[in-house]
Amino acid sequence: MMRSLHVDGDSFLHRLQPGVKLTALAIVSLCLFTIQTPAVLAIAAIIGLAGHCMLRISPRQIWLRLRPFALIVVVVALFTAILNSPGEGLTAFFRLAALALFASLVTATTTTGDFIDVITRAALPLERIGLVRAQDVGLSIGLVIRFVPEIVSRYEAIRDAHHARGLKLNPISVAVPLIITTLRSADEIASAIDARGIRRQK
Template identity: 35%
Template sequence: MTVSDYQPGDSAIHRLPPGIKILALAALGTLLFIFPRLEFAVAALFAIVVLYPLAHIPVRTLLLQLKPLLWLLLLLFAVQWWMVSWQSGLLVIVRLAALMLMAALVTLTTRTSAMIEALEKGLFWLRYMRINPAKISLALALALRFIPVLAAITLEVREAQKARGLDNSMIAVAVPVMVRTLKMADDIAAALEARAYDPQLSSPRKNGEKIHVD
């Protein structure tokens, strides 16, 4: 299982409408950047961490969400400390960790198909601009769903190349990640085609039923 796979459950967070969770994620991201204060970022991170037990998600799963980004967080902290101050570096990594954990919580407690449906309903106004909201909602939902997966792929490749003594080579890490990402994209496209996805319809369907791409 990769990080941020949907985990079935009956918690209050699982039962929340997908639209509410997506709006909460957007609001959190907006507030974290509107109020760039360390106290607020730490409070937000603490509140999000508390939500994981409420959703009956193990602590190990929570830690797995941050493990792929650990090296990036350390790098960002070092750069900010060197260029600005250690307080600025701490703010950056706490803010990024809060956003990452919140996005992971949404994907852990919400089916991708439910996110697509919620986004499609919220983007109904795009029809007046002759834009199919089904295409936009599918792209956004898949992007939200697979960002943690790509992070996990990068971690796996780095560990494999480290065993070969190539962990310091950017090309040795980037090329396999790109190949696996393109293969995953092909698999998703094949799955949608096999389920008779029609972008001209209001939502992906097969025989009148919604497609699940979890």
């Protein structure tokens, strides 16, 4: 059973139209990349973190949602600080942290079905000129969103299995089973989609 990033609730963000949330996220993301002041970006990150309080979930649950992005944020910020300057590294850290927090808010308050509907409608103009099939684009985005927590769950299962056997974690022993199980699951989902005629056969 695939886990979902969505959190049930009745907050203002839950009631907001999915299209509005995605548009706002796009605008906020653009704004974050134009801001160069660490203090302002830090305030944005705090606002994003405060927004999670509306979800009525524990700090541990918030951390579990953000943990997959935490390493990326830290690594990018660290390399930026080393290659450029500590100030730019701090700017990168708060910018990416704020972006991750706002994106997490949108995924937490929007169901996968709503994501698919919005993306499908947005892709309709491209379908009219023959570039893509809107339904396939929406379905692809929806599956990506659903696979994020699933991959994290599989990694945790592999890690726990290593610990239970007293084995040390190494990239190969983790990556190989993770890739195999993920590809197997993707193949099963693709077969189920084709069996139901959801996407058009080429």
